[in-house]
Structure formats: C-alpha cells, structure tokens
Amino acid sequence: MASIRRTGGEKLWIRYLILGAWALFCITPALWFLSIGLRPRTEIITPQPIYWPTFSLDAWHMLWSDWPMAKYLRNSVAAIFGSVLIDLVLAIPAAYSLARYEYRGRDDIGFYILSTRMMAPAIVAIPIFFLFRNAGLLDTVWALMLIYAAVNLSVVTWIIRSYMLDIPKELEDSARTDGASDLRILWEIIIPAIRPGIITAAVIAMIFAINEFLFTLLIASTPKAYTMSVALANFTGGSDGVIYNAIALVAFLAFIPVFIVVVAIQKHLSRGLTLGAVKG
Amino acid sequence: MTDSLTKDPGAAIAAPGSNKKKIVRRRSKRLKRLFPYLLVAPAVIYLLMITLYPGIYAIIQSFYFVKFGPWRPVGLENYVELFNDREFWAALWNTFVIGSISLCLQCVLALLLAYYAYRDPWIQGWRIVFLVPMLFMPSAVAFIFKLAFLDGRVFSDLLIRIGLIDSNLAIPSSIWMSRALLILADTWQWTPFLFIIFVAALQGQDEEVEEAARLDGASWAAIFWNISLPLMRPVIAVALILRAIDITTMFANVFIITKGGPGGATETISYFIYRIGFKTFNFGYASAASVVMLILTVIIAQLVVKRAFVSGRG
Numbered sequence: 001m002a003s004i005r006r007t008g009g010e011k012l013w014i015r016y017l018i019l020g021a022w023a024l025f026c027i028t029p030a031l032w033f034l035s036i037g038l039r040p041r042t043e044i045i046t047p048q049p050i051y052w053p054t055f056s057l058d059a060w061h062m063l064w065s066d067w068p069m070a071k072y073l074r075n076s077v078a079a080i081f082g083s084v085l086i087d088l089v090l091a092i093p094a095a096y097s098l099a100r101y102e103y104r105g106r107d108d109i110g111f112y113i114l115s116t117r118m119m120a121p122a123i124v125a126i127p128i129f130f131l132f133r134n135a136g137l138l139d140t141v142w143a144l145m146l147i148y149a150a151v152n153l154s155v156v157t158w159i160i161r162s163y164m165l166d167i168p169k170e171l172e173d174s175a176r177t178d179g180a181s182d183l184r185i186l187w188e189i190i191i192p193a194i195r196p197g198i199i200t201a202a203v204i205a206m207i208f209a210i211n212e213f214l215f216t217l218l219i220a221s222t223p224k225a226y227t228m229s230v231a232l233a234n235f236t237g238g239s240d241g242v243i244y245n246a247i248a249l250v251a252f253l254a255f256i257p258v259f260i261v262v263v264a265i266q267k268h269l270s271r272g273l274t275l276g277a278v279k280g
Numbered sequence: 281m282t283d284s285l286t287k288d289p290g291a292a293i294a295a296p297g298s299n300k301k302k303i304v305r306r307r308s309k310r311l312k313r314l315f316p317y318l319l320v321a322p323a324v325i326y327l328l329m330i331t332l333y334p335g336i337y338a339i340i341q342s343f344y345f346v347k348f349g350p351w352r353p354v355g356l357e358n359y360v361e362l363f364n365d366r367e368f369w370a371a372l373w374n375t376f377v378i379g380s381i382s383l384c385l386q387c388v389l390a391l392l393l394a395y396y397a398y399r400d401p402w403i404q405g406w407r408i409v410f411l412v413p414m415l416f417m418p419s420a421v422a423f424i425f426k427l428a429f430l431d432g433r434v435f436s437d438l439l440i441r442i443g444l445i446d447s448n449l450a451i452p453s454s455i456w457m458s459r460a461l462l463i464l465a466d467t468w469q470w471t472p473f474l475f476i477i478f479v480a481a482l483q484g485q486d487e488e489v490e491e492a493a494r495l496d497g498a499s500w501a502a503i504f505w506n507i508s509l510p511l512m513r514p515v516i517a518v519a520l521i522l523r524a525i526d527i528t529t530m531f532a533n534v535f536i537i538t539k540g541g542p543g544g545a546t547e548t549i550s551y552f553i554y555r556i557g558f559k560t561f562n563f564g565y566a567s568a569a570s571v572v573m574l575i576l577t578v579i580i581a582q583l584v585v586k587r588a589f590v591s592g593r594g
Contacts, residue, residue, distance in 0.1 A: 018393070
C-alpha cells in the first residue's frame with residue numbers, strides 16, 4: 001500500500017527548497033576545498049580570493065616527494081586496523097556477557113564501559129602521556145593502536161551488545177539442548193547472526209580512529225609515528241605558512257575510504273552512531 | 281540444566297587431574313558463575329588502564345608541583361590557585377557558551393531537516409549528500425574553516441561582493457565572531473549526525489498512527505509536534521548526549537582555528553588543560569584541572585547519561 005507518508009504532506013517546493021539549500025551548504029565547502037587541493041600554492045592565499053584557479057597537481061607531487069606520505073598512510077592503516085582488531089577481540093565476549101547473562105553488577109559494568117566514552121581525552125591525556133613515555137612507547141604506532149582501541153572499546157561493545165539483544169534466545173536454547181558449550185554458541189551461532197552489527201561497529205571504530213586528534217598529537221610527537229590526522233596539523237611548515245593544498249589533498253585521501261565504507265553500511269549507520277539506541 | 285553444567289567449557293578445564301566427580305561439579309559450578317565475569321573482564325581491565333590508572337595518577341599529581349625536576353608536594357595549592365584562576369573559569373564558561381549554542385542550533389536544524397526529509401521517497405538515496413561533512417577528519421574541517429574565514433578571507437570577500445560590508449571582517453580580533461566561527465564549523469560538520477539519527481527514528485515510527493491522525497484531519501506539522509516528537513524523545517536525548525560529550529571536549533577546532541584567541545575567548549576546557557600541561561609544562565596544575573573535570577564528568581554521567589542509556593531500554 002502506498003502510504004500517506006510517502007506521498008508527503010505540505011507543498012513540495014518548500015521541502016525541496018529547504019533540503020536543497022542544506023545540501024548545497026554541505027557540499028559547497030567540500031568542493032571548494034577540493035579545488036584548493038588542485039591549485040598551485042600561489043593561488044591560495046591572495047589579496048583577492050581566486051574562485052577559478054588554474055588546475056595543478058603540485059600538491060600531489062609535493063605530498064609524495066617532500067613528506068614521507070606513504071609512511072603516514074602506513075602508520076594510519078596499521079594503527080587503525082590494529083585497534084579495531086583489539087576492540088573486536090575484547091568487545092565480542094564482553095558484549096555477549098552483558099547481553100546474555102544475568103549476574104550481580106552487570107548493569108554497573110555495562111554502564112562503566114559506556115561511561116568511558118564520556119571521558120574527555122584532555123582529562124587523561126597527561127597521565128597517559130607519562131604512561132607511554134615510561135613504557136618507551138612514545139612515537140610508536142603501537143601506542144596509537146592501544147589508545148585508539150581504548151577510545152573506541154565502549155562504542156564497539158555497546159553496538160555489538162545491542163545487536164546481540166536482538167537475537168531470539170530460542171536460537172541458543174536449541175543449540176544448548178544439543179549440548180553445545182557457551183563459547184561454541186557464541187562462535188558458531190551468535191557471531192554469524194550479528195555479522196552486520198560487528199561490521200557496523202568496526203566501521204564506526206575505524207572512523208573515530210581516523211578522526212582521533214588529541215592523543216595522536218601528544219603520543220606521536222615526531223614524524224616517525226604521524227598519522228594522516230596529525231600530519232595535517234603539521235603541514236604548517238614554519239616559514240612556508242600553512243600548506244593548504246597539501247592539507248586538502250590529504251583530507252580527501254582520508255575521506256574516500258570513509259565515504260566508501262559508510263555507503264556500504266548506510267542502513268546500519270544511525271544505529272551504530274547511537275551505540276544501538278536507534279534501530280533505524 | 282545439570283546436563284549443560286558438565287558441558288560447560290570451564291568444566292573441561294577444571295576436570296583434568298581430579299577424578300572425583302563432586303569436586304568437578306563444585307568447580308564447574310563456580311566457573312559457571314564466574315563465566316560471564318570472565319567474558320567481560322578483559323574489556324573492563326583494558327578500560328581501567330586508561331581511566332582508573334590515569335585518574336589516580338592525576339589525583340596524586342595534582343597535589344604536587346611537577347615541572348621538569350622532582351615532584352614537590354604542595355598540598356592543595358594547585359586547587360587553590362585553580363579556583364582563583366580567571367583563565368580556568370573563562371575556559372569553563374567558553375566551553376558552556378560555545379557548546380550550548382552549537383547544541384541548540386544543531387538540534388533545531390536537524391529536527392527541521394528531518395521533518396522535511398523523512399517522508400521523502402528518495403531520501404534513502406540522496407541522504408549520503410547530507411553526510412559528506414561528517415566524513416571528513418575534524419582536523420581537515422578545521423582547516424577548511426580557517427582558510428575560508430581567516431587566512432583566505434573568502435567569506436569576507438563574498439560578503440563584500442554582495443554589498444553587505446565594505447572591508448574585510450576582523451574575525452580573529454572579535455570575541456563573538458571567533459566563537460561563531462567555532463560554532464559554525466561544528467554545526468557544519470555534525471548537524472548531519474543528528475539529522476540521520478532523527479530521520480531513522482522518524483521512519484522507524486509506526487505509520488498507522490500518522491495515518492489515523494491524518495484521517496482525523498490533523499496537519500503534518502501538528503502530527504509531527506504532537507505525536508512524532510514526543511515519541512522520539514528518548515532518541516533525541518541519546519543523540520544530544522553523544523553530541524554534547526563531543527562538543528564539550530572540542531579540541532581540534534580550537535587548536536587549529538583560533539588557538540584559544542582572542543584573549544582566551546575561545547579557549548575550551550580541553551584546550552586549557554592541554555595548554556597548561558604541554559605548553560607551560562605545569563603538569564601538577566593541569567592535573568588539578570583534570571581532576572575537577574573528571575569529577576564533573578562522573579556527576580553528569582551518573583545524573584544524565586545513565587538515565588538515557590541504561591533505564592528505559594529493554
């Protein structure tokens with residue numbers, strides 16, 4: 001049945017005027033920034049802004065010749081994938097425990113895990129800086145991996161927990177009467193059944209890890225462990241001023257994979273972003 | 281039930297070496313009870329390392345003067361100094377002002393957009409357009425706005441072209457324009473976050489309720505205001521809390537766009553702690569500020585977040 005909702009209510013031109021205006025507002029700065037990445041440096045900061053620049057791949061060449069861009073990319077990828085892996089290994093059993101067992105303190109434990117999401121990075125930044133310094137991990141990808149995993153663990157656990165709560169208990173009960181152990185049920189029934197949830201959690205964790213800034217800034221203080229996010233902030237090359245075209249290109253380099261995975265999990269995105277609170 | 285006890289994975293571990301069934305049963309029973317704790321323990325221990333350990337460390341450090349040399353105990357001096365520090369109060373105030381304006385603005389915009397979008401037959405296809413700002417790294421977004429409003433003066437130039445102003449805006453020296461710039465950058469990037477959550481919540485609502493109201497002659501605005509909005513209150517609460525957490529801990533935008541200027545008018549609490557700790561290297565003092573923030577966070581978590589996330593859910 002074609003519902004009333006689909007055919008809409010008030011005048012359509014108002015709807016499309018408002019949505020169209022907002023779409024423009026979203027897209028224009030992004031496209032303009034892309035044009036910054038594809039113009040020569042001399043046309044970026046000028047007495048009069050230049051709206052139709054000459055096309056140039058200067059920044060692209062500079063990126064690979066003047067900076068160890070490949071290394072930054074490698075660092076980002078290693079730290080991000082490593083952290084997501086740590087998160088999944090820790091979060092899946094934890095979420096299973098929170099979603100499927102009744103025991104004393106369960107809700108408090110669940111809330112504790114969630115509450116770490118609220119912790120401002122700045123609050124714990126100083127002790128963590130010393131912790132990693134004493135462990136000799138400053139300026140390493142390992143430190144970044146560990147910290148990204150910690151930052152995202154709450155989110156990953158809660159998303160997966162939400163998907164586990166959706167699985168009918170009967171599914172497990174029949175397996176249990178067949179004599180399967182709890183761990184086998186988790187591995188062979190639950191995990192395959194919530195694969196979309198696990199993928200969603202991994203994607204959200206990946207995006208947050210790419211975005212992470214303050215910890216990365218503190219832990220990666222030399223180019224040895226720079227990731228894309230912090231490398232950006234350091235394209236401010238002293239006497240050269242801020243090298244905007246390189247920044248713009250790096251921004252798009254990081255944007256493309258995020259865009260692709262978000263399109264892939266679109267249906268689960270709002271659920272993931274609310275840690276499972278919205279079943280959209 | 282007893283059958284599944286012996287099939288418990290813990291039983292297999294406990295069994296070797298002991299032939300007495302009784303002991304096995306008792307051990308496996310204890311393991312059975314401990315099993316959910318064992319599952320959740322690694323995650324909790326991992327998180328304690330980044331919350332409890334740093335929390336205790338910060339509390340201890342806040343009673344010392346720590347710069348480069350050995351720690352020197354100073355009692356409550358750091359806290360006394362902190363509560364008399366105008367910059368600290370200013371940072372709290374700035375965080376509140378910038379955060380609450382951003383949050384209200386984003387919530388209203390997202391609700392308005394969601395109201396127009398959720399009934400659109402094509403919205404599933406083209407909502408990705410609305411998500412674009414959210415998919416950039418926050419540090420990249422900060423540079424977009426820094427260039428457009430400060431270094432490149434594009435915004436001023438556009439306003440001059442359409443005749444609204446005569447000369448370039450002096451944004452960096454204006455308190456409210458600097459704050460507005462941070463608010464705008466945050467709003468551009470994160471309104472989409474609220475938008476897609478609200479759209480999903482609206483589309484998840486029962487259509488029949490709407491149709492019934494519609495047949496009774498209610499207008500779409502009335503339906504939205506009286507039916508849809510109250511129904512999605514829990515969702516709005518969760519989304520706004522998540523947004524509020526990120527706004528109050530805003531760092532990259534301040535670090536890149538304004539550096540806290542002019543005269544500290546855009547210095548948020550995160551930037552304050554960072555500046556004290558890593559620019560002046562007064563670690564003990566910064567830790568005192570961290571502890572105050574930590575206490576505020578715990579209070580707010582208990583009062584607000586717990587209610588939104590834990591209760592009211594199945």
